[in-house]
Amino acid sequence: MSALPPAREPSGRQSKQPSGKLVYLGLGSNLGDRYANLRSAVEQLTAPDLRLLRLSGLYETEPIGLRDQAWFLNQVAEFETDLMPLQLLRRAQKVERALGRRRTVRNGPRTLDVDILLFGSAVVDCDDLTVPHPRYHERRFVLAPLAELNPALRDPRTHQSVTQLLQAVRGQAVRRVQE
Numbered sequence: 001m002s003a004l005p006p007a008r009e010p011s012g013r014q015s016k017q018p019s020g021k022l023v024y025l026g027l028g029s030n031l032g033d034r035y036a037n038l039r040s041a042v043e044q045l046t047a048p049d050l051r052l053l054r055l056s057g058l059y060e061t062e063p064i065g066l067r068d069q070a071w072f073l074n075q076v077a078e079f080e081t082d083l084m085p086l087q088l089l090r091r092a093q094k095v096e097r098a099l100g101r102r103r104t105v106r107n108g109p110r111t112l113d114v115d116i117l118l119f120g121s122a123v124v125d126c127d128d129l130t131v132p133h134p135r136y137h138e139r140r141f142v143l144a145p146l147a148e149l150n151p152a153l154r155d156p157r158t159h160q161s162v163t164q165l166l167q168a169v170r171g172q173a174v175r176r177v178q179e
Contacts, residue, residue: 020051020080021120023088024149026133026142027075028113030063034073035179037099037112042077044095045114050088054078056145062173064139069109073177076117076145085124085131088116117142121156132157137165140172 025045029037035058046052056076063069081088092114100111117133124131132155136142143166146153151163158165 020082023079023081023119024117025077026115026117028072029111030070030072031109031111038075041095041112049082051080053080054149056148058177058179059145059174060177061141074141078149085119085129089129123156140169140174144174
């Protein structure tokens, strides 16, 4: 994503541009009070170095992988951050643990899942973290709320827009729910 020119106030002076990176986090829950889990996650993630800008609507989605479990409630949050990618990962994991996340079964039920979908235009490949999220482009439950927030956003690896990625996904029941 390219930097935008500084916004100008009516007086012609430049207004302060955001100083951090624009990041998108995928949030999901299928245990307990799913809505409360997502709301609490956003509250706990938000801090002076991780500023919430916008939230997508809520989407109820069928599980992928391990099908014999409750449906998920998913949402995408747009933040501005001064954190580095691994610092953001640690923050997300801390919030997951605080809300009762236990990693016992791959793709299994969880009180909260926080995924770093995109971190500005960065590509990160290390042992602990891959950004863009390695499977986000295959998941309607991520792409639908992401497209709601920023349909023209482009994947830093493929350069396809979120809208293009969403159009390529087949199957996967996803429905927007009233909040």
